[in-house]
Amino acid sequence: MNLQIRYTTTFNYPKTVRDSHNVLKACPTSNAAQTLESYDLAIDPPARVFSYVDYWGTRVDSFGIFEPHEQLTIVATSHVVTHPAPSIDLSIDVARYAEPDYRVEYRAYLDPTRHTEWTPPLAELARDTVHGVEDANGAATRLMEAVRDRLSYAPGSTYVGMELAQVLENGQGVCQDYAHAHIALARSVGIPARYVSGYLYAADQSLGSTPDEAEIDVETHAWVEIHIPGWGWQPFDPTNGTPVAESHVKIGHGRDYDDVAPLRGVYHGPEDHELGVSVRISREELAGRQSQQ
């Protein structure tokens, strides 16, 4: 799939702010499932951007705006070609998760983090869910279903930093919550799991889009990668329960949201601001490219 993604964030401040410093993680990665063809960043007011690749392999764009300003607009445009996913080996035994050397190697993805802290009841739920399941992919799928059974999608129902146990008790969340819940359940039974930040090319009716539009409004998305021993990191989308395929565009991964948050920043000025985030994705039918295949 040939996708053109336009990530736009606009900050409108009620009063002049200055000395704003930001760290953006919005650039899609390149891997076996996707190829980044181009990436372009435009910032207004203009800023000198310093870019690097962080520990997790994610491209980071760092920039500051020293001069007083009342509005900040960040537009990150990328062109990505996604590829069909290979089919997963379904015969990998969950017993491999218990091997001591394996647990040591994947420890960073087994320990709880700020957003993936689990309680004894959650661990019990996870244990019951995978009880009797013999293959690794099956265990991960069951855990995803357990999350989906307990959460319904409700924008604005949670905030960053809300405790996971609380989110599950309320039974409502957004993609970050689905991802953190899936990760916590997996880790609690010794299955390495990591958080993925990215874009999803799918019509979001709540944003007024319909599936047949050429360009659709979406939001940044989050999903999960579960490690399958001897196979690699296998993606799961607990929010949608659908396979992660050509509509998913990965930016990067980390232990939880904090490692790959799309935008972090601080500035001098009034605390409240109006924030507009939009992601528009269009699917291109490039005749020349198509005919080469």
Place this chain on the structure above:
Amino acid sequence: MLKTTFAEAYDNGEPRLHYRALMERLHSLAPGDLQGRARLVESTFRTLGITFAVSGREEGLERTWPMDLVPRIIPGSEWEIIEAGLKQRVRALNLFLDDLYVGAQAALHDGVIPRWVVESADGYLREAHGLRAPQGAHCVVAGIDLIRDGGGVYRVLEDNLRVPSGVSYVLENRVAMTRALPIAFRNHAVRPVSHYGASLLTALRSIAPTASGDPTVVVLTPGIANSAYFEHAFLARQMGVELVEGRDLVVQDQVLFMRTTRGLARVDVVYSRVGDEFLDPVVFRHDSLLGIPGIVSAYRAGNVTIANAIGNGAADDKAVYAYVPDMIRYFLAEEPILPNVTTYLPWQNEDREQIFDRLEELVVKPVAEAGGYGIVIGSQADRATLEDLRAKLTAQPRGYIAQETIQLSTHPTLIDASLEERHIDLRPFVLTGEDIEVIPGGLTRVALPEGSLIVNSSQGGGSKDTWVLEDDGAVATR
């Protein structure tokens, strides 16, 4: 196991060669005179305003750091070995940190130290990956704590590679001592320490980004509320550079500036006494008001150097400490000159058996605490404490290390009007820039309560001036 205690000044009741002149001089003074001189020292410190805050206590009282009147003496030939051992250790620690954050992580790949031990260290920061340290100097200032075991062997107890403090006392103790015991001081060929500020400045200038010809250095302090604020101000004065807080600095297009009365002035090197987590709210703690937004990007872009480098906590973690002798062998292909204290790691099966069998003989330390907090000395702990400890060691093996109990050497110390033996340690300061330099001596800390083995200032410790002699002490008394 050696249970004996090494006496620094005496051997079978006779003063050791390098202490003879000092002991003769002290015994020639009347007891009242000694106390009078001790009071002079105390008032000197109070006048200078040298205090430290007792952390972890409700009162938050500032106290003067008591300096004992009796200096500790290290003969020149002994110091040569210590100095070589410290340089070797700090060289290896710098190579390890550079390999970890900038290089290919060869030491982890080759299994010199288990990857998970490093990655689970509190001070290991993934945000520090790719941050280059000019000259490979991740630890520009290192404080390496040494103790002396029953056989008189110097051993490394702990590495302090983040913001080691105490060097101001080394310098101030010397000034106070030359006033309190001027004749004794003059009768010894004591190696000077007063050049510390100049040496630190040289090291800091040597790590400036290459573009700057005449680099500007600043000392960054968390502010006046910090227990070591006195030292921060002292060091800035010693180096003749600005003492700044986070709000005095600003980043513009990945370049660091200091606000001055004549506008913004570029800064090339920051000697930071602010903890890593507070340095940059964009990267670390969002709620930190002490830091400078964007400074880590400026550092990454190569426009400013921060010392000590970010993420050094990966190397001075108490569990990582156990592997430093192996780092020395791996990176330098040398045998360690200064041994560690024998250390047992609770997550290793054979070590755990030892620990549980001999808990009442060992010392157990939490890896994440500093300042002597949370240490359990098995021989002094009651049954309930030991049981509690067993449970903690089982539940959180990575959270603790166990070590052989070392009695620490003792040194004559003025208690009221008489000289009594008290336990001491030594924190030498090692500077890395273009070269590695060790300031002769360091901070000798003394546990003032009788029999106490905990020398930390926060736990009732005092300090001593430390005299490294040019020779081995065969000096005639005048």
